[in-house]
Amino acid sequence: MRNKKVIIILSIALLLVILYGCTKENRTASVNKKTEVKYREVILNDALKVEDVSGIVLNKSNELIAYIPGDIRKYVVLDENVAVKKEMNIDFEGRASVFTVDSNDNMYILSEIPDTNENNDIVKISKRLFSYDNETNLINENNVIGEITDTTARSAEEITKKIRIDSKGNIYALKLGGKIEILDSNFNSKKILDSTLYMDIDIDEEDNLLAIRRSIEERVLDKIDTSNYKIISSNEYDYNEFPNQIxxxxxxxxxxxxxxxxIVKYDSKGNMTNRLxxxxxxxxxxxxxDFVVDDSEEVYVIADAGGNYKLIKYTTSASEIKVDEETAENKTEIFLEVTQDYGNRLTKVAKKFGELNPDVKVTVNLYPDLDVIQYRDKLSAELIAGKGPDILYFRGGEPIRTYIEKDMLVSLDEMIEKDNEFNIKDYNTHIIDNSRYKDKLYTMPTDYYFLYCFVLNQELLDEKGVTVGEDLIWKDIYDLSKRLNENSAEQIYVxxxxxxYMLFDWIVLSDLDYYIDWDKKEARFNSEEFIETLELLKVIKExxxxxxxxxxxxxxxxxxxxxxxxxxxxxxxxxxxYHYINSIGAVFNGFNAIPVPKGEYTGNRGYGSDFIAINANSKHQELVWEFIKFIISEEMQTIDGYTFQAHFHVNNNASKRQVDELVFEEQEKNKAYMEKQGLYIATEEDVERLNKIIGSLKKPMISDPFESILYEEVQLFLNGEKAAQEIAEQLQNKAEIYLRE
Known part of the structure; x- marks a missing residue:
């Protein structure tokens, strides 16, 4: 899988829950770190007779305390059988969803009220700390132990999303923006940790602060000594073991x-031990x-489920609930497997497919502890042995070309030709055709992403009297640098x-199909074209x-x-x-975008895509085709907020809705906020411009093992360890050996 950097745009759903406060059995697929018990789901909202629950903590007695918002706000204490043991009514103004308990089971609530001006800009935040000692059934103004007015706050990032308390009564408040404020037992501000921004925090029994942080380069759990705020230890994670919440x-x-x-478990050093x-x-x-895990490893979560905030218990106790046993005798079962199911999308689609087809069960097997190479090797071995899942789901890290050449995939053209109900014009045929191999379709793209565009600083270009075309190659970028600086007093950078790696990807890898003729099994690395490309890469860098x-x-x-x-x-x-137009356009206050330079010898412009295919070994190929049609339907491409907004869609109706709803309707509702934040307001012309860039895309990124060999050699050239001619000769030899194998 290519090592691409991703700009992550956070959902505002977390802010909303902070400000405003059925049963199934677990059938987890086996993984390296196996689950040891079976869990069942219990939704507690119905038992509590409430629509929403927006805050939970566990006290020392292993009892759950939940915050119930609404007209009559209250906290409820639930025993281990989730029966209501006590209710505490709330009689104060301000938020009540941010709370914690100390070692004596006393509860502390941090209530904040942001004050805004006529433009809805935050000008201050009024904060009060309440305490509750279990003596009464009411929490009111008499419970206030301290007040602070923060007149420096100017954004929602200063609002607290979580608090924890240590044995000395110090409060640790994690802000939405990632800062941590420490307040003493009298609610005086002691310290603000702002040099590093954190995603989540907790406190251990020794009063060490546990905090997780993530950047493009690393994912880390820090253990911080709260006596001096120095980091005791840091544990770094791969993406498949990093906790987003703790x-x-x-x-x-x-x-x-x-x-x-x-839900995963870690040892005292922060290493993952197993998945619950x-x-x-x-x-x-x-x-x-939010989530908590009690002493018996029963799990409670608060989750957005269909627009409501559900309190869900995952229990191992069979006596608590009745489970409808599935009768599998009359069901046809087909299998799909992936390492990670992002946003639970595939699981949701599989479930919906089963609901519409009661005689079919789609089982999604997950292998979260396998990296890309490990999963690729596992899948390849299964396919060679005539096995593997019925439904093949690819994310670009698999040797798809090899699978096709070895007749491991079913021709989708044949399925389409036999299916009178399927109209390919309902989909983005350009993106679909890009996925063809030798003009034949074996993999259906489910979406596409990692689309790059070059946004022009038109003001600067006009000032310099320089025009830029739309169909560039990388030599044009180097020439543009010379033209911009020809009579410039200061250095202008293109x-x-x-x-x-990104430069290598754009300049070298885009033409890999020219340097290697896969059909003839011939290489062209020891050539003038490749040597010139290496030299171009170096001068653009230096x-x-x-x-x-x-x-x-x-x-x-x-x-x-x-x-x-x-x-x-x-x-x-x-x-x-499509909604990325808003953030990209904000850089130069305009979406004057053109396609990235194409490969000089192939014309390739790459992008990312997920693909779905039919295993030629499957006994249920027609059924898998029905599932493929289902996953690219408008309903499934918009099944939830994550799926709807995360990527571009191949379904034309879903794509149109993404433009209408996520771009134009959203920016109309939030126009004042967007203008204040410096976000760009997209136009119809911007969407047309982006569609033109999409039309210029030629080849989805599909990894080949030779890429790593190629990059290692190119790095030696860039580092000055080898000359271009030497690199070309060595790559020629390695490519010829690789092609023979």
């Missing part, structure tokens, strides 16, 4: 986390806001700083074409306020769906 149980001294939809359950298999949820310090990934955060950005002629914008 919970520490002081009674059992166990750390738990959420990794995609999995996959919430995506059990529940129709869009996002988990591009921001871009890492070596000859002031790129800014030496300004990273492309950081520009979107600074928008157009940075003076250095004004010295750039082009910003490489990364889009995954």
């Amino acid at each position: 919970y520490y149980n002081k009674n059992t001294k166990n750390l738990y986390g959420i990794n995609t939809s999995w 359950l996959n919430t995506g298999e059990l529940s129709d949820i869009d996002y988990i806001f 591009l921001p700083k871009i890492d070596d 000859d002031n074409v790129m800014h030496p310090d300004l990273e492309w990934i950081d520009i979107a955060d600074n928008k157009n306020n940075n003076e250095e950005v004004k010295r750039l002629a082009i910003y490489p914008g990364q889009a995954h769906s």
